[in-house]
Amino acid sequence: MRRKGTGTLAAFTALAACAVGCTVQPSDGEGRSPVRIEVPGRTPSPPASRAPDGGPSPSGAPSAGRAPRVLWSPGDSGPDVRELQARLRQVAWIFHGPTGTYDELTVKAVRGFQGKRGLPGTGVTDTVTWQRLLAMTREPGRWELYLMGGQPADAPDPRCRSGRVLCISKSTRTLRWMIDGRTVSTMPVRFGSEYTPTREGVFRIYWKSRHHVSTLYDSPMPYAMFFSGGQAVHFSADFAARGYAGASHGCVNVRDEEGIARLYGQVRGGDKVVVHW
Numbered sequence: 140m141r142r143k144g145t146g147t148l149a150a151f152t153a154l155a156a157c158a159v160g161c162t163v164q165p166s167d168g169e170g171r172s173p174v175r176i177e178v179p180g181r182t183p184s185p186p187a188s189r190a191p192d193g194g195p196s197p198s199g200a201p202s203a204g205r206a207p208r209v210l211w212s213p214g215d216s217g218p219d220v221r222e223l224q225a226r227l228r229q230v231a232w233i234f235h236g237p238t239g240t241y242d243e244l245t246v247k248a249v250r251g252f253q254g255k256r257g258l259p260g261t262g263v264t265d266t267v268t269w270q271r272l273l274a275m276t277r278e279p280g281r282w283e284l285y286l287m288g289g290q291p292a293d294a295p296d297p298r299c300r301s302g303r304v305l306c307i308s309k310s311t312r313t314l315r316w317m318i319d320g321r322t323v324s325t326m327p328v329r330f331g332s333e334y335t336p337t338r339e340g341v342f343r344i345y346w347k348s349r350h351h352v353s354t355l356y357d358s359p360m361p362y363a364m365f366f367s368g369g370q371a372v373h374f375s376a377d378f379a380a381r382g383y384a385g386a387s388h389g390c391v392n393v394r395d396e397e398g399i400a401r402l403y404g405q406v407r408g409g410d411k412v413v414v415h416w
Contacts, residue, residue, distance in 0.1 A: 207265035215241040218284075223264055225279035226272050227252065237284055282383070285312070285327070292325045296415045298341055303410040305364075305372060307391055309339070310416050312383075314372070314391065316402055323405070326398045329378045331370075331389035338389070342366040342412040349403065356388060361396075362403040366412040374399045 211220050216239050224237035224245060233248040246262035253268055254260045281290065292313040299306035299317050306315040309330060316323045330337040344364050351363040351373070363373040375392035377385055382394070391414070393399040 207267040210264050210266060210269055211241055212263040213241050213243070213246055220245070221284050222279060223269075223272070224248075225283045226276040228283070229276045229279070230272070282312075290327060292322075295320075295322070296413050298413045298415075299411075303407070305344075305366075305406065305410065305412045307372075307412065307414045308416070309337070309414070314393065316405065324398065324402065326393055326395050326402075328372075329375065329383060329385075329387055329392040329394070332386035335387070335389045337387070337391060337414060338367050338370060339414045339416070340367075342414070344406060344408050344410045344412060347403065347406070347408065353388075360390070362393075362399045364403065364406055372399075372402075372412070 211223060218239065220241050221237045221239040223241075224233055224239075227233040227245070227248045228237065230252070232252045233244065235244055249264055249268065250260045250262040252272065253262075256271055258268060258271070284290070290311050290313060292315055293308055293311045295306050295315060295317060296308070298304075299315065300320045302319065304315075304317045306317050307313075307328060308315075312328055312330070313325055314328045315325050344366055346363075346365040348363045348365070349361070351360040351371075352358070353360055353369075355369065359376070360371060360373040363371040365371040370389045370391070372391040372393065374396050375387065375390075375394060378387075378392040379394040379396065393402075
C-alpha cells in the first residue's frame with residue numbers, strides 16, 4: 140500500500156535534478172524517448188563537430204581550437220599535387236603544368252584562391268582550402284593531369300614485345316623505346332590534329348635526318364626519324380614551349396630534346412614503329 144504524498148515527493152525530486160540539467164525518464168516502462176525539461180534561461184549546446192584526427196569537421200571547418208591540417212606545401216610532389224594543380228587550372232588560378240611539383244607558381248595560385256574566398260592566404264593547401272576547391276571543381280581526367288607530359292605509359296602493345304621497336308601509344312601519349320620486350324626509355328609525345336592525324340599501324344624507320352626542315356611547312360624537324368610518308372618522330376620546339384595546346388601536322392612530336400638526341404643515336408633504319416591506341 141503506497142503512502143499518501145509519495146508521488147508528489149518523487150516529482151519534486153525530479154524537478155530539482157533537472158535544475159542541473161538531467162533528463163527525466165518515463166516511468167511507464169514503454170520505452171518512450173526521454174522527456175527533457177528545459178530550465179528557463181539556459182539553451183542546450185549542440186554537440187561539437189570534430190574529426191577524429193583533429194582536422195576539419197564534416198562541413199569542412201577546422202575543429203574548435205585547432206588550425207586546419209596542412210596537406211601539401213612548397214617542395215612536395217606527386218600525383219596529389221598534380222591533381223591540385225589540375226583543379227586550380229579548372230578555376231583559372233593556374234595556367235602552367237600540371238607538373239606534379241608544388242612550385243612557386245602553385246603557391247601563388249593557392250594564395251590567390253584562398254584570398255578570394257576569405258581564407259588565410261598562406262599559399263599552402265590545408266584541409267579547408269582543399270574542401271573549398273573540391274566543391275568548385277570536378278575530378279580531372281587523365282589528359283588534364285598530364286598536359287605537359289609525364290603520363291605513365293600503358294602496357295606495351297603485343298606487337299612491341301619482340302625486336303627493336305618504337306612503341307607509340309595515343310591513349311597515354313607516350314613513346315616507349317623497346318628492345319626484345321625490354322623498355323629502354325619512355326617520353327611524352329604529341330600527335331597530329333583531327334585534320335592531319337597521325338597514322339596508326341606497324342611501320343619501319345626508312346630515313347633519318349638530323350637537321351631536317353619540312354619542305355611542306357618550312358619548319359624545323361630536328362632528329363627526324365621517318366616511318367610513314369612524310370610522318371616522322373622528331374623534336375618539336377613548339378611542343379616543348381606550349382605542351383598539348385598545339386598539335387603536329389601528323390608527325391609524332393617529342394618535347395625532350397636531350398631524350399630524343401639519345402634515341403636518335405640508338406634507332407637504326409629498319410627498326411619497327413608501332414602506333415596504336
